[in-house]
Amino acid sequence: MAVEMLGYIEKPSPVHRLTGTTKLIGFLLWTTATMFTYDTRVLLILGFASIGLFLVSRIRFREVRFVLVFTALFVLINALAVYLFEPEQGVAIYGTRHVLFEGIGRFTLTAEQLFYLFNLILKYSVIVPVAVLFLVTTHPTEFASSLNRIGVPYKVAFAVSLALRYIPDVQQDFRTIADAQEARGVAVTHGPLLKRAKHSLNILLPLLFTSLERIETVSNAMDLRGFGAERKRTWYNQRPMTRADYLAIGLVFMLTIFSFVVTFYDGSRFYNPFS
C-alpha cells in the first residue's frame, strides 16, 4: 500500500528546470497532437520522444509504477470494450478485411481490427506517461501560477494546486486509517474483494473527517493571510522564461505541426498499411 502517486518528485533535471508554463503549454500541445492523430508513424515517433523525456527527467519507473500500471490496465480494458462493441471497426476504417480467425458470430478477428486497437493503445501510451511526467515534475504552486498565466482565474488555479499538494497528505492519512482498521482485524488491503469493498466504507468516514479538519484549518489560514482580497495576485515561485523554455516550446510546437501535417496530408487520420 506504500505508494506515492502523482505527488511532486524533486530531481535535478532539465525537465524540472523548465518553467511550469512551458511544461503546461508543452503538455497541452502534446495532448492535442496525440488526440487528433491515429497515424502509427506519428504515434511511434511521439512515443519514443516521451520515453526520451522520461529518461531526461530522471524520474524512475518505480516512482510512478502504480499510476502507470493502473492506467495501463484501464487502457487494456478500454481496448477490450471497443472490440466487444465494434469487432469490425478496423475493417470499416481501413477498407480491407484480412480475417485471421472467424470466431463466434460477429466476434471475428481481423488484422485491421488488431492494428486499429494497437493504434488506440499506442495513443494512450503516448499521452499517459507525459501527463504523469507533467504532474510529477511540476511544483504544485508553479503549476497554479502557470494555469494563472495562461488565463485561468487564480482562485481556480490555486484550488487545483492545493488539491495536488494535499494528495500525499491525504494518502498518508489514508494509510494510517487503513492501518488502524487492520489493527482491529478489519482487512482493507487484502482478503475477498467484496469484503474489502464493504470495509473501505469504514475508511471513508474517518478520511472525510480528517480531510474536513484539514480543509477548515487551511482555509482559515488562507483567509487570515488575505487570500482572495484582490482580483489578481503575484507568484513567489514564478520563474522568468529562459532560452531553454522557448526552445522547448518551439520544439514541441514543431513536433505538433509535423504530426498534423503527416496525419492530414492524405486526407485521413489513419495510416493505412493494408492498401
Add this chain to the structure above:
Amino acid sequence: MTIQFDHFSFTYRSQSEPTLRNINLTIEDGERVLIVGPSGSGKSTLAQCINGLVPFSYPGTWEGDVRINGVDARTLSLFDRSALIGTVLQDPDTQFIGLSVGEDIAFALENKRVARPEMHETVERVARLTDVAHLLNHRLNDLSGGQRQRAALGGVLVEDANILLFDEPLANLDPLAGSEAMALLDRLQRETKRTLLVVEHRIEDVLSIPFDRMIVVVDGEIVADGHPDVILSDGSLVRAFLREPLYLSAARWADISIRPEDKPSQPDAFLNLFERQPIVSRLSEQMPEAPPEVSPSLELDRVRFHYRSEENVLEEITLRCAKGTLTTIVGQNGAGKSTLAKVLSGYQRATAGQIRLNGEDVTKQSIADRASRIGFVLQNPNHMISKHTVREEVRYGMQALTLSADEEERRLEETLRRCGLYPFRNWPIQALSFGQKKRVTIASILVRKPDVLILDEPTAGQDYRHYSDMMDFLERLKRDGMTLLIITHDMHLVLEYSDQVCLLQAGRIRFAGEPLTLFAQESLLRHAHLKQTSLFNVARHLDVEVQPFIHAVIQAERKERAQWL
C-alpha cells in the same frame, strides 16, 4: 493600536449558550498579554474575535462592542484585519499553504500583489529575522518542529501587522524548541514594539519570557486580569483548574505564601524564598516506597526497522517493559518514537530482531493478531473513529473477535464504564470533546483486552484537568495489570507517572531506565531537546535530594486534585 471589548458576548450559530459572556477588556498598543483558560473556556474564541475568524468564518450572535483602533470590528473584513493582526494558528503543520519555507512566507505578499523582486527581498529579510534564511528552499515537511514554528512566524511577520496573535504556540513543540520559540517572540516584540497576544495553557513554559498582563478565562468570562505576579499569587489558576508553574506548587507545598512583590513570575528571583531547613525536615517525614514486583511483559531484542530501501529508522532497539508498569518514550520529533509504536503494534513489521510478549515470540504475527494484544492509540482520534455513536464505535473494535453476543455486550458495558463513557454511550461521537473522543478510541482498543497499550501523546493539547483525568485513568489501568507505553513531550508527566523512560535519538535508544537518572544527565537532555522541570532548579537551589522532593510535591498536587471531583 488598541483592542477594546465592551460588554461583549458571542454565541456560535450552532450553540444555544454564549461562548463568551460580558467581556470587558482593553489591550493597549505594545502590550504583551497572555490569555489562559481551560479547554472550552472560550479563550480561543476570544482570539478569533480579534483576528476576524469570528464572525466571518464562524458566524453567530454578536452582542456589545469590539473595537480595533476605535473602529467597529464587524466592519473590518478578514482581509482588513490581516494587515492589522498576524495570527499563528495552533498547529503549524496544518496551516502551511506553500510547500517550501520561502513560498509559505511569501503567501500574504502574493495576495497583496507585491512584485516578485520586492517579494523575494522581503521574504529574505523576514527569514533572517526568524532565523530560517538558510531554509528558504527547504520543504516544510523536512523541518523540525521548532523550524516549522519559526517559518510560520515568518509568514505572519511579512505583513507588518501591529498585533501578533499566537494560538497555543507551544502545542507541538518539544521542551527545548518551546523555550527557543518563546525567546524569539520575546526578542521580536522588544525590537518591533508590537502588541503580543498569546493564548496558551502551558503557563510555566510561556512565562519563560515576561508578560505585562495575564487574563484568565473560565466559562466564557474573564475571571482574572492583571500582572502575572498578581495572578500567580491570588489562586486564580488553581480555581480555574490550570496548572501553575511547578516551582509555585513546590512553594505551596512548603507553606511559603506567594505574594506579588516576590515576583512569582520570575523563577530565578522567586527561588530565594525557599529555605532549606524546613524543607529538609518536611522531607524526612516522608516514607520511602517499596519498589513493586516486576515480571517482564514486553521484550524487544535488537529490533531494527527501515522503510523500503531506505536507511534504518530504528537501530538495535532492546527494551524490557514489566507487566503493570508505565514506560514513557521521549525524544525529538523524528527520532523514531511513532515508528517504534507502529513496529510494536504490528502496523509495520520489524526488519530484524525479536519482539516477545509474555515470553512468546510475536515478531511475525499479522497486524490483526498483534494489534489485539498490543493496542496502539493514535494521536489524532479522527484517524481511528469510523462509526457514528460511541457504542457502535466501541463495539466495532470487537467485530473480528467472533465473541458471543452476550460476551460482546458484557465487554462493551464494562469497557464503557471503565472509561467513564457509559453516560455518553448513545451520543454521536462528533458531539464529544477532544478528550472524550480520545477516550472513545482508547475504549475501542481496550475492549479487545490487550496486554499492552501504546498511546501517542494522549495528553497533547489538553488542559490540566483533562490531562489529570486522562493520566489518572491510565494509572488505574496500570494498577489493573496493563503494560503501558506513552509517547510524550511533557517532562513532568515523565517524572510523575512513568516507571521507566526510554529516550530515542535518531532511531537508537540513548537511555532507558529511571526517569530521575535520565534527568540527572544534562548533556544528554540537551542533545535530545529535553529540559529539566523547574522543580529540579528548586531542589538544586536548596541542595536537597531531588527524588523525595519531587515526590513530595507531586503527592501534594495529587491531594489537591483529589478535591476537584
